[in-house]
Amino acid sequence: xxxxxxxxxxxxxxxxxxxxxxxxDVMLVLLVIFIITAPLIASSLRLDLPRAEGxxxxxxxxxxxxxxxxxxxxxxxxxxxxxxxxxxxxRQAVRRNPATEVQLRADRRVPYGRVAELIGWLHAAGxxxxxxxxxxxxx
Numbered sequence: 001x002x003x004x005x006x007x008x009x010x011x012x013x014x015x016x017x018x019x020x021x022x023x024x025d026v027m028l029v030l031l032v033i034f035i036i037t038a039p040l041i042a043s044s045l046r047l048d049l050p051r052a053e054g055x056x057x058x059x060x061x062x063x064x065x066x067x068x069x070x071x072x073x074x075x076x077x078x079x080x081x082x083x084x085x086x087x088x089x090x091r092q093a094v095r096r097n098p099a100t101e102v103q104l105r106a107d108r109r110v111p112y113g114r115v116a117e118l119i120g121w122l123h124a125a126g127x128x129x130x131x132x133x134x135x136x137x138x139x
Contacts, residue, residue: 050108052134062097064089068106072114083121090125101129
């Protein structure tokens with residue numbers, strides 16, 4: 001039998017770097033979730049807008065967003081509204097800025113008479129600039 005020294009192997013040294021892989025994985029999952037949900041959050045009111053060629057977005061400095069769904073219901077900033085609320089908002093906008101524009105999003109199935117009635121209300125309140133929001137035509 002040999003008597004000798006028992007050498008111990010040095011133990012595992014503590015790791016001084018952070019493992020970034022799990023953090024990157026979590027961030028990529030969150031990014032995918034935001035990419036998928038962002039278009040859904042943008043507008044909760046789903047409308048089948050008419051398609052038009054030559055339509056381009058105009059950034060008006062002051063505007064009111066009004067929508068008409070397929071059943072002819074009114075929405076002011078994507079919230080249900082009635083005629084009185086639309087007229088009051090239009091009058092307030094005229095007092096602040098007479099050049100305020102109305103951006104009208106009307107479903108393609110809304111009868112023309114309902115759209116003309118709404119435009120009449122807006123003209124009576126003093127708003128004369130009405131822009132129709134459409135989707136770009138498919139090429």
